[in-house]
Amino acid sequence: MLSTFPALRNRTTNGAVILSGAGRVLYNLRSRWTCICFCLPLLFALASPALVLAQFQQPTDEELKMTADPKAPGAAAVYLYREEITDNSDNSRSIYERIKVLAEKGKELATVSIPYEPGADKVTDIQGRTIHADGTVIPFVAKPDDLMDFKTKGYQVNSVVFTLPDVEVGSILEYRLKLRYKMYSTPSPTWWIQQPYFVHKAHYSFRPGNYIGLLYAARIAYGTKVVKDKNGPFTMDVDDVPPQPDEDWMPPLNTLRWRVEFYYSHFASGKEFWDFAEKSWAEWVLDFTKPTGYLKKNVAEIVSPSDTDEQKAVKIYAAVQKLENTRFTRYKSHAERKKDKLKDINKAEDVWKQQSGTDDEIALLYAALARAAGLKVWPMKVVDRSRAMFDAAYPSTYQLDDFIVVVELGGKEVYLDPGQKMCSFGLLHWKHSLASGLRLSDKTAVIATTPATIYKSSTVQRVANLDIDDTGGVKGAIRFVMDGQEALYWRQLTLKNDEAEVKKQFNESMRDYLPEGVQADFDHFLGLEDYSSNLIGIVQVSGSLGTVTGKHFFLPGLFFESRAKHPFVALDKRVIPVDVHFPKMEQDEVTYNLPPGFNVESTPQPTNVAWPDHAMLKIGFSAKDGSVKVQRALAYNFTLLDPKEYSDLHDFYQKVATADQQQLVLTRTPAAKGN
Numbered sequence: 106m107l108s109t110f111p112a113l114r115n116r117t118t119n120g121a122v123i124l125s126g127a128g129r130v131l132y133n134l135r136s137r138w139t140c141i142c143f144c145l146p147l148l149f150a151l152a153s154p155a156l157v158l159a160q161f162q163q164p165t166d167e168e169l170k171m172t173a174d175p176k177a178p179g180a181a182a183v184y185l186y187r188e189e190i191t192d193n194s195d196n197s198r199s200i201y202e203r204i205k206v207l208a209e210k211g212k213e214l215a216t217v218s219i220p221y222e223p224g225a226d227k228v229t230d231i232q233g234r235t236i237h238a239d240g241t242v243i244p245f246v247a248k249p250d251d252l253m254d255f256k257t258k259g260y261q262v263n264s265v266v267f268t269l270p271d272v273e274v275g276s277i278l279e280y281r282l283k284l285r286y287k288m289y290s291t292p293s294p295t296w297w298i299q300q301p302y303f304v305h306k307a308h309y310s311f312r313p314g315n316y317i318g319l320l321y322a323a324r325i326a327y328g329t330k331v332v333k334d335k336n337g338p339f340t341m342d343v344d345d346v347p348p349q350p351d352e353d354w355m356p357p358l359n360t361l362r363w364r365v366e367f368y369y370s371h372f373a374s375g376k377e378f379w380d381f382a383e384k385s386w387a388e389w390v391l392d393f394t395k396p397t398g399y400l401k402k403n404v405a406e407i408v409s410p411s412d413t414d415e416q417k418a419v420k421i422y423a424a425v426q427k428l429e430n431t432r433f434t435r436y437k438s439h440a441e442r443k444k445d446k447l448k449d450i451n452k453a454e455d456v457w458k459q460q461s462g463t464d465d466e467i468a469l470l471y472a473a474l475a476r477a478a479g480l481k482v483w484p485m486k487v488v489d490r491s492r493a494m495f496d497a498a499y500p501s502t503y504q505l506d507d508f509i510v511v512v513e514l515g516g517k518e519v520y521l522d523p524g525q526k527m528c529s530f531g532l533l534h535w536k537h538s539l540a541s542g543l544r545l546s547d548k549t550a551v552i553a554t555t556p557a558t559i560y561k562s563s564t565v566q567r568v569a570n571l572d573i574d575d576t577g578g579v580k581g582a583i584r585f586v587m588d589g590q591e592a593l594y595w596r597q598l599t600l601k602n603d604e605a606e607v608k609k610q611f612n613e614s615m616r617d618y619l620p621e622g623v624q625a626d627f628d629h630f631l632g633l634e635d636y637s638s639n640l641i642g643i644v645q646v647s648g649s650l651g652t653v654t655g656k657h658f659f660l661p662g663l664f665f666e667s668r669a670k671h672p673f674v675a676l677d678k679r680v681i682p683v684d685v686h687f688p689k690m691e692q693d694e695v696t697y698n699l700p701p702g703f704n705v706e707s708t709p710q711p712t713n714v715a716w717p718d719h720a721m722l723k724i725g726f727s728a729k730d731g732s733v734k735v736q737r738a739l740a741y742n743f744t745l746l747d748p749k750e751y752s753d754l755h756d757f758y759q760k761v762a763t764a765d766q767q768q769l770v771l772t773r774t775p776a777a778k779g780n
Contacts, residue, residue, distance in 0.1 A: 161232075205276075205277055215269040230281070231267065237276055318369050323365045324362070325364075346363070368499075383543060397452070407474070428460050433601060509555065529636050562588075566586040571698065574700050582646065584644075588639045589689075612627050655773075657772060669765055
């Protein structure tokens with residue numbers, strides 16, 4: 106893992122506010138907010154070894170001899186000290202870190218990667234050294250590498266990468282950077298308090314050149330304070346900071362990681378900002394989705410006057426799904442659009458005229474056509490929950506990612522995702538469920554949250570018919586019947602990849618499902634183009650299965666779970682929330698066609714385990730005419746769980762793991778004796 110300097114930072118340019126973020130923005134506040142990567146240079150002045158030694162801190166005997174840290178048991182490394190100082194009075198920022206390597210994995214922190222925009226700013230100094238446990242000092246004197254990360258016409262991001270020398274387990278790593286910024290392009294920093302490893306001490310300082318309108322949002326430990334002395338900088342000192350969360354099935358890191366974000370604003374408070382943002386955003390959305398005469402004329406060709414509201418909503422949805430969605434093809438540059446004589450898209454009707462648009466533009470076009478058809482509809486822009494979660498304490502509309510649409514049908518609100526290609530009507534992509542953002546209301550806009558989905562909206566049925574011979578050889582076929590999120594995933598994957606890549610990824614996805622010795626070969630999909638139907642994947646399987654002894658034949662009772670890595674079993678305690686992305690039901694039906702000369706001795710026991718209102722597991726079997734059928738159903742009906750509920754989750758999955766390890770045991774029929 107690279108020790109990576111954060112690439113995105115807030116900036117002020119001539120007094121205008123520029124917030125960090127990524128993606129297209131359809132709405133700008135008065136202050137002309139824009140998105141920019143934190144710029145770093147390629148100009149390095151490497152100090153002499155003597156100067157390096159003079160400016161670094163002398164390690165203590167205790168630090169040199171340290172082989173483990175009682176404050177961070179089992180840690181591969183710890184930060185002894187961190188320091189970040191930003192001074193807008195001289196347009197500079199300095200970083201200083203001292204790291205103790207305690208295990209082999211911790212040596213990865215010797216490699217530092219610094220993203221930057223070539224030609225924008227410059228680093229006036231990079232200094233570093235490695236100190237061995239015996240006190241030997243090896244200064245950093247190599248030339249850093251300059252690697253291109255990303256490039257488009259007119260924009261490029263590189264990374265300067267350097268590695269501290271001769272690192273061993275037990276070494277202390279030490280380096281500092283000083284960055285100089287262009288005039289009128291000074292940073293308003295984000296202090297990332299939690300790092301990948303435990304931090305013993307850290308100091309943060311920010312001296313703004315002119316902090317009129319300067320605010321900050323903080324997510325920090327109880328008792329920690331940002332201090333502002335009169336005419337002095339903002340400072341914060343912290344001790345004993347736990348590492349940033351890093352567990353399976355956790356919410357986006359921005360909801361958990363401790364940080365302080367500074368920003369400049371024309372508004373005196375977050376509430377004042379959001380009041381203005383809601384009003385301005387609503388005005389923009391209503392104007393973009395205005396049901397013009399052109400749209401009314403075209404929607405009249407899509408729907409009939411006798412259609413119900415639901416029929417109209419479905420027909421309009423199908424019409425916009427047919428358009429080219431450049432989120433799933435390729436977004437054309439301004440030059441390409443000009444060459445093709447395509448005008449800029451300023452209104453929803455422009456999308457219909459061009460029969461093409463981005464995912465957001467198509468979602469807004471749906472809202473405009475629905476309005477033109479007389480439906481009650483409200484666009485909503487939410488945070489992509491796979492990336493982050495909405496933070497009302499951070500006053501920026503740049504944290505919002507994607508448009509969805511809410512339509513009233515039969516007195517009920519239905520949430521739609523028309524910007525997601527191949528997404529069935531009435532289904533939200535999971536990254537848009539339980540997602541917050543701005544929603545249009547009858548008069549203005551409000552901050553709202555989309556509903557959670559239920560397990561019945563995403564199901565996977567795995568139906569296997571397997572022929573077993575007396576040596577353990579197996580041949581057969583599997584049908585994967587999917588709807589909801591699983592079907593959406595594979596349909597969208599086929600839009601961006603060729604047939605060979607889809608086949609490769611489907612086969613790889615089955616490795617954790619199939620028993621040891623069984624190989625899968627994906628054949629084809631059925632219903633791929635019809636997003637309103639189930640998606641069926643046909644797979645051929647072959648190989649060897651189970652263990653044959655002189656008298657017995659042992660087969661996995663639960664075919665698809667014999668190698669399952671059951672989540673939430675290994676850890677009996679958890680302090681951060683659980684995020685499983687979306688509720689789901691798995692239904693398995695496996696038919697073993699037994700070899701001649703074998704009888705069933707024992708089968709998996711019928712199982713019925715329930716975690717009320719959350720999850721359930723059912724297992725059953727039947728034997729008939731030389732075959733055994735095993736059925737299993739697992740459903741969980743939750744998305745986000747508080748750590749207080751983790752004990753129940755852990756107990757449930759322990760029972761699931763135990764039930765899934767049952768075996769099907771066959772006995773060889775004794776040969777008939779002759780007369």
